[in-house]
Amino acid sequence: MSRRxxxxxxxxxxxxxxxxxxxxxxxxxxxxxxxDWQWLIQEDGGTDDVRPYVPEDERVVFRQGRPGGPGVARTIALARAEGAYVKVLDADDQLTPGALARDLTVLEADRTVGWTTSRVLDLLPDGSTAGFPGDPDAGPVERGVVLGHWKRNDFRAPVHPATLCVRRDLLTALGGWMALPASEDTGLLLALNAVSRGWFSAEVGLLYRKWEGQATGQASHLDPAERAARMAVAEARARALAEFGWTYPADR
Structure with missing residues (x-):
């Protein structure tokens, strides 16, 4: 019997x-x-624009729903998740060879690791790639490390939430992605690290596409009032989880 x-x-x-x-x-x-893998593609809306690009593959499931942002789309897709682990892949990004295997190797080897991340390269419009400094050392990311770094570095996390691979039971226990108009994946990362150890792979696991239509490049993403509100609620959630003392895996 295959695992997924x-x-x-x-x-x-x-x-x-x-x-x-x-x-x-x-x-x-x-x-x-x-x-093996299962790919859940969830449209944030109900247009006729997406279906022509969805591959014909029995491993691929496409659904549509009321628009609510990417966090809502990902979370509603969890209703059809069959795997023990959930890997994020944004529509405009690409996995690098070996990325999934490295995630699975770490998570299968150590039950105390709840999630994994990896190094990212920006994929530029001309097809070239660009890295950036500041990645942590490869290995475990201990509880609380992400929030501390994020606060000290103008809300920049030490690892990239677009590379997350997470245990499905842990993901659902935290309620999936945050119901925010943006930064919903950073909010999830902070919550995950509040309750569990993670892992960072120094090998590149994702090509993060830079293009004119990406949400993080829009002026609304940088609106000071909204940004401050997003950061405040993401931080409050992570701190509350840490203060409650709930940990993954749960002490028996």
Whole structure:
């Protein structure tokens, strides 16, 4: 009997044209023996713009729903998740070869690690890539490290939430992604690290596409009042979880 990792992708009309590249990167993954993947593509809305780009593959499930942002789309997709682990893959990004196998190797080897992340390269419009300094050392990310770094560095996390692979039971216990208009993945990362150890792989696991339509490049994403509110609620959630003393895995 095969074991499965669920890949979750939120998509809207403008980003749909990148789905074939994301699919190609997923098909290029070589998983450990006995493992396969399931790809859940959830449109944030109900347009006719996305379906033409969805590949015909029995491992791919496409659904639509009321628009509510990428966090809502990913969270509602969890209703169909079959895997023990959930991997994030945004519609405009690409996995690098070996990314899923490295995630699975870490999570299968150590039950005290609740989630994994990896190094990221920006994928520029001309097809070139660019890295940036500041990655942590490869290995465990202890509880509370992410919030502390994030606060000291103008709300910049030490690891990239777009690379998350997380245990499904832990993800659902935290309620999935935050119901925010943006930074919902950072909010999840902070919550995860408040209750569990993580892992950082120094090998590049994701190509993060830079293009004119991406949400993080829009003026609304940088609105000072909204940004302050997003950061405040994400921090409050993480601190509350830490103060409650709930940990993963739970002490027996």
């Amino acid at each position: 990792v669920t890949v979750v992708t939120a998509v809207h009309g403008p980003s749909a044209r990148f789905l074939p590249d994301a699919y190609a990167s997923l098909c290029a993954q070589r998983l450990p023996g006995g493992w």
